[in-house]
Amino acid sequence: MNNDSSGGFAELNPLIRKGIRERLRMKQIIAWGLLTLILTSFTYLTAYLEGSDGQWNYDEKSEIWEKGEPSPVNGARKAFPWLLGVQGFILMFLGTGRMAGGTAEERETGLLDYQRMTPMRPHSKIIGYLFGLPAREYFMFALTLPFLIHAIVVGELSPGKVFHLYGVFLSCVMLYHLTAHVTGLIVSKPRAASWVSRMVVLGLYVFLPGLGQAGFSFLSFLTLLPTYFGLMSEELILVGPQNLNMWHQEMATFWTEVPFFETTLSPAFFSVMMQGLLLAGLFATAHRKWRNEALTAFSKPAGIGLFLLLQFLLIGSLWQLSGNGNASGLLGSAISGDKFDENLIQETENGIVRATVRRTGWVVISVQTILFSLSLGASVLILNVTCPTRHQYLKGKRRSAKLGLQDIPLWADEKPGWLMVLCLALIMPFTHFALLTRAVDSGLYFEEFPGMEAYILPCVLFAACLTYIRAAREKWFTVGFWGFLGLLWITPLLACMVLAVGWEEEVFDVVFHLGSLSPPFAFFEIAGSPHDMSLGIHEDAFKKGAFVGTFIACAIAIWLSLGQFLRRRNWDKGEKNIAVSREP
């Protein structure tokens, strides 16, 4: 690697040059290059040689097993996913760790402050960090490319599709790296940043995509998997007996189309769209933090925009599921199969009667619970970022006074978040009403009209939760806020589990009431209320639980908001006194 300040290298972004100099000196190039070549060769060649060996086939006529001809095509096709795995490990695992650790380390030591003061534009700094910190990982990735070319040529893979796949692969890599960088910039305690970054990356791109299998298809497209299966499954079908290809064929069908509103989109297009949106959002956040560290991760209008986008994607993903039961992923397969059929056996005078009942009510219960929980989770993050703490509020007050303004401007970062709560609480019912109305009209999920409470109650609970989240955020600092939410939302669920395991059905009534303190459980109760939950004598308690949860949430919202209102009045009085005492 050219480490001299001459030629094209000298013209590179200074931060990329820094990354190359720091992590790609000659001895590192040799050590890491050898390691990469050994690891990739071992993985690729093992898979290639195993796959290219002739397959054993059973000839039914002669009733003997025969070994087929060796097939380099099959070898390369079998080795391709392994190669992709190695490349993913290098760029997604090692690279993301480096981004998170590097950003956090520079922030902790103060090196980031030096960069903050240079006149480089924020986007140059972001690009510099994005490609400079994981320079070694990109070098290691480059060393695996000859193996990829071998796989394409020998495996007779479509270069266009592979190119397309690697476009999405690199977009995923940048998404993960940017997420780690942004987390490193946002988390106030640098030592925690590295761990939080890893957790965020895991949560966003590993656990959350799991919900894609429950109808929330857009979440699946934060990973490479849909594109990989959608594009490559057919390409990787082995040459020879077709029984060897069942899995690939199934996966190709599983991921080929993504229902979105009334249309369907290709997985690759949807992945690029999803990742592009997320990349744009993360880039804007990083840009904002580089411009001024004191700014929040995003502004109030941007928070509302994010929530609107989330709701748009939610409606789009669930539109066909609500209207005609069409969904991608496991849920779609379950609906089209017989997974929701329940066989009933009833003894009558005429003997035993067997009947099959489709219990698709569970689809709408689970989807509605996840929909509200997901929206609430997003709201917690948005309110956590956009609602000011006491000191931010007072800073805003003083700055407004200095500028001769009556009050803090409505959309300023320091303005209390009541307007945010109002906006989010008004947006959510649109999604809910649209999807529920379609579900009711489809006749697939409800035997009869579920009642107005199915429409109104979750929206009231959602609004109440947002109200107390805002009050708690503005009242307490970080530890107090998260502690409060943890106590209120998680502890009752843990207690319910203990009660249910210890006393089983005896305490179901208590469990349904206590559990409703936790909003996800209360949303589950609300969603389940219109359906027969087969709970026997506890059915009433289950339905009442929905009201109990909503009532308690409203009570907490009023109590905390009132307290916060009075407290803020005292702060304002204090500020006025300070202003008066400062006057000559």
Place this chain on the structure above:
Amino acid sequence: MIEVRDLKVYYGDNVAVDGLSFEVKKGEVYGLIGPNGAGKTTTIKAIATLLEPTYGEILVDGISALHEPENVQGMLGYMPDFPPVYDDLRVDEFVELFASAYGATTEKRRAEVDRCLAATNLEDKRKVLCKTLSRGMKQRALLAKTLVHDPPVLLLDEPAANLDPKARIDLRNLLKSLAKDGKTILVSSHVLTELQDLCDSIGIMREGKMVVNGNLQEVVERATPTKTILMELLHPFPQTHGFLIAHPSAHFTGEVDESPTLIEFTFDGDNEEVANLLRALVELGAPVKSFHERKADVESLFLSVESGEQP
């Protein structure tokens, strides 16, 4: 050049800086003094645009550091109290990184790096990895990086904290020459004697507030209106003590011992009265070997502030 008005910085419920106001004129070296936790580093960070104040205004060359930080940053060279460097870069690469980040052309960069390494006596260490440098050397590398874009304002937080005596003298000389070149320097330090020789003005901070601020000489003189006289006799002369005790303007601070030859006392009168006193002592027959006024220094001023004698 630097104007700080009513600066307040809160960390949670703690007030780090409380209503701080001071001004540093162009080409002036201003020393910020105070015990640990006084708010010096916070103040310097706020001027460096790395920390958003809760309240107040900071102007650098008339430009608001709060509202136009990007216009102010180019004028500043900031050096923090702990010297973080990129461990895996060589010293010349470290300095060159910032030369290019500050927009120096490829041709100009090498010259800039050479200039800064020469100024900080790091030429022989240019090819050494930063992680192998001693703390003092890292401090020098950091100073080289700070100077690389030739900023008109330098913010130096404890720049001499880890330097050996020789390096301190070099640093002092370097800062003096930079000040001569018209650079405005705001420096915080615990090494008070260094500030005495270096600074034109000083500010002493205590608990986030500025308790003393102004031209160094004026401040010191204002803070110590009485003169401290040191007199050495050739041999003990007991009448001297009696004479001084009887003199209305002379005061002994401690117990009076008539035997030693070294006598220290404070004197309220002006310079003419000091001369008259010396004449009277000589006429009395006192074998005066030396007689001089001990200059008040920053250290005694700082100690008097610390002990609460000063406001």
